[in-house]
Amino acid sequence: MVTWQLFVSPFVLHVFIAGGLAFALIAVLDMAVPLAPRARMTLYAAVLAVPIMSYFVYFTHIFGRCSRLFGPFAWRICTMGRIYAGFLAPFTAVLLGLYLLVRLWQYYKSPLRLSRLVAYETARARVAKALADIDEMVSLRIAVYANCFPTLFVRDADAPELCVTTGLLEQLNDAELRAALAHEVAHVRGHDNVWNLVFLLREVTFFSPLAHLAYARYCQAREEAADYAVNDTYRLELASALLKVLRRSQALVAFTKWRWSESFFVGGGDMKRRIELLLADRRVFSPVPLWAPLLALGAIVVFIC
C-alpha cells in the first residue's frame, strides 16, 4: 500500500548516499585537475541537485516500476526506506519543520531587513556614476542601506537590484568602488542572481555536512568566477577593496559579535585565496568538457535505487 511515509522516508538516505557519492566524485575531479571557476561552480551546484533528483526518480519505484521495493529484502535505498519508514518518515518531517522555523526566525532578525533604506542622493549618485564609468550598457536599480557593515550584492532574479551599504561607501575610494561594481556586474552578466536559487537545495539538505561543504565550494567558485570576469584594469583595485572590506568586517564582527552571513560580497569563504588569485597571473584551466562529469552525476541519479 502507498502511504505518506513511503514518500518521505528515503529522503534522508538519498541525501547521504546519492549526495555523498556525487560530492566524492566532483571533489576528486576538483583535486585532480584545475577547473575553471565557472565549471567548478556548475559542478558543485549539480552535486547539490543530485540527491533531490534521485529522490524524485525514487517516486517511480513507489508506483510499481521497481520490483525490489515491495519484494524481498535487499540493501537498496528504496527497500531501506520502506523497512524503516516508521522511524525515518516522522524523523524527516520533524527535522525539516524545525529547520523551517529556525530559518524564518533568522529572516525576521536579518540585519538587512532591519536596516533602513536611505535616499541619500549623493550616495546613490556616486554609485550610479561609478556604474556608468565601468559599463554604460548595464542598468540596475540601486538601493543604499544605512548600515555600518561594508557590503554589496545583487538580488532579485528578474529585475536585478544592486544593494550597497553606507558602510561600504565609506571604506572604498572611487577606483575601488568601480572595481567592486565591476565584480557585481560580472555576477549580473553570469545570471548569478538566478543561480543563487541553489541555496534552496542546501536548505532542504541542511542536515548533511557534505551539502554545506558543496555549497561553500559553490559560493567560493561563484565569487572567483566573478573576480575572473573583471577586466584586468580593475584587478588590483578589486583586491584592495576586498582587503579593506575584510579588515573592516573582522573589526566589526569582533566588536559586535554578529555576522552578516547573507553578504555576498563578503560571503565568508576564502578571501585570502581570492586576493591571491587576483594578484596572480591569469591561470590556465583544464580542458575537461563539462558534460563528462555531469553525465557521471546523471548516472548516480538514474541508477541509485
Ligand SMILES: [Zn+2]
Ligand atoms: Zn561576488
